[in-house]
Amino acid sequence: MVWVKLVSTSLITLIMIYMIYYSLVSIKAYRGNFNIAPHHKARTKFLVLIPAVNEEAVINIPVDDLKNQKYPKKLFDVYVIADHCTDKTAMIAKKHGAKVITTEMGLNVKRHGVGKSNTLDYGLHYLGLNEWNKYKYVVVIDSDNNVASNFLQRLNDYAVEFSEPEAIQVHLDSKQGHGFINKGLNLSFIRSNYFQQLPEGDLGCASLLGTGFATSTKKVINQVGGFRFHTLTEDAYEEMYIISHGGNVKFIPDTYVVNENYSKIKQASKGMTRWSRGCAQCCLYFFNYAITHCLVKPSFKNFHILCRISTLSKMTQLIIIWGFWIWHYIFGSAFSNLRVDWLIYPMWIQHFMLLLSIVMTLNIVVFENFYLLYPIYGCKRTIYLILNAYVFxxxxxxxxxxxxxxxxPI
Structure with missing residues (x-):
């Protein structure tokens, strides 16, 4: 039973650590004092890449929005990477003003990685090292995204203001749909943008979200030899790679991209399962680093990486911590003869952990959402949205x- 107690104690301790971390981050957000970059003269050159697989119905959306940017045309180029498309994606993208790279154009280009990372890396290596180094940043936009007209200008402002950070993520919105999944995801974007992205961006530890972000060519792309982040969640891997190497990921709250969102359970299950498995890959890559560096070389950024990968324990939180307390406090008397004790902590610490976990869960699920939604929707609508978020x-x-x-693992 000793190893069972050690494992359960370690897992619950890890959960408590990251819950405390995100609660402390939320305090900074409640205070509302953030470093927002002022306007700077346009001078940063961007290579915008849009990976696409059979997206003829929507590819015009980001291409048109990028064509209408309030930013000098000479300072950015837009490429659609039509990867094994069997429809008219390439033709439509070109018609709307994008440059196009197709799979057939680079048959000699060696492929690396999986998923979106594979497509982006292919596009970069088709262009070649000399070509991509003409740009300060590589920008990633999904093929169905709406893009704000000041998107590139604000990326430029943050690049200039903060001495060209390794990566910059903009505010991510999602399109309105129906059902608890859509409402829950929308609310999670609203909450995380304010209570995580803004305060963590100030500290150089914002999250990359798969679209609407820029990566430094010199400081990142050249260092890894392209877009070679070999997991199903290339954004999370890149983010932790940058932070673990002492780099910065900044966040921009006042420009945005709007992403498609799930409404159907089958579609959501497929997409979120892929995301969860990709996060598990990142956990395997960075867990040893996070533990050892937090112990040997403690710093905020190393602690952030540990907490970031620990959010994979959301399912562990549900199964272990609440399951444990239910077992211990509701059914404990029925099984008292078994003398089951799952933690090495004395009971007063376990009581304190239970109370703290309830407070922190209420903060994340209720207080943060109420803080953001009540001024907009009023009490009744806010409660309805929070219930949807909790079910989600x-x-x-x-x-x-x-x-x-x-x-x-792959």
Whole structure:
């Protein structure tokens, strides 16, 4: 039973650590004092890449928005990477003003990685090292995104103001749909943009979200030899790679891209399972680094990496910490003869952990959302949206659990 106690104690301790971390980050957000970059003269050159696989119905959306940017045309180029498309994606993209790279154009280019990372890396290596080094940043936009007209200008402002950070993420919105999944995801974007991205961006530890971000050519792309972040969640891997190497990821709150969102359970299950497995890959890559560096070379950024990968434990939180307390406090008397004790902590610490976990869960699920939504929607609508968000989180925890149980490293 000793090893069971050690494992359960370690898992619950890790959960408590990251919950405390995100609660402390939220305090900075409640204070509302953030470093927002002022306007700077346009001088940063961007290479915008849009990976696409059979996106003829939507590819015109980001291409048109980028064509209408309030930013000098000579300072950016837009490439659509039509990867094994069997429809008219390439033709439509070209018609709307984008430059196009197709799979057939680079048959001699060696492919690396999986998913979006594979497509982006292919596009970069088709262009070649000399070509991509003409740009300060590589910008990634999904093929169905709407893009704000000041998007590139604000990327430029942050690049100039903060001495060209390794990566910059903009505010991510999602398109309105129906059902608890759509409402829950929308609310999670609203909450995380304010209570995580803004305060962590000030500290150089914002999250990359798969689209609407810029990566430094010199400081990142050249260092890894392209866009070679070999997981199903290339954005999370890149983010932790940058931070673990002492770099900065900044966040821009006043420009945006708008992403498609899930409404159907089957579609959401597939997408979120892929995301959870990709996060598990990142956990395997960075867990040893996070633990050893937090112990040997403690710093905020190393602690952030540990907490970031620990958010994979959302399903562990649901199954272990709440399951443990329910077992211990509700059914404990029925099984008292078994003398089951899952933690090495004395009981007063366990009581304190229970109280703290309830407070922190209420902060994340209720208080933060109420703080943001009540001024806009009023009390009744806010409560309705929070209930949707909570149901969505339970659903997402179950997806996390299934993804981890069926996970196999690649």
């Amino acid at each position: 989180q339970l659903f997402y925890n179950m997806i996390n659990l299934w993804a981890i149980i069926t996970f196999s």
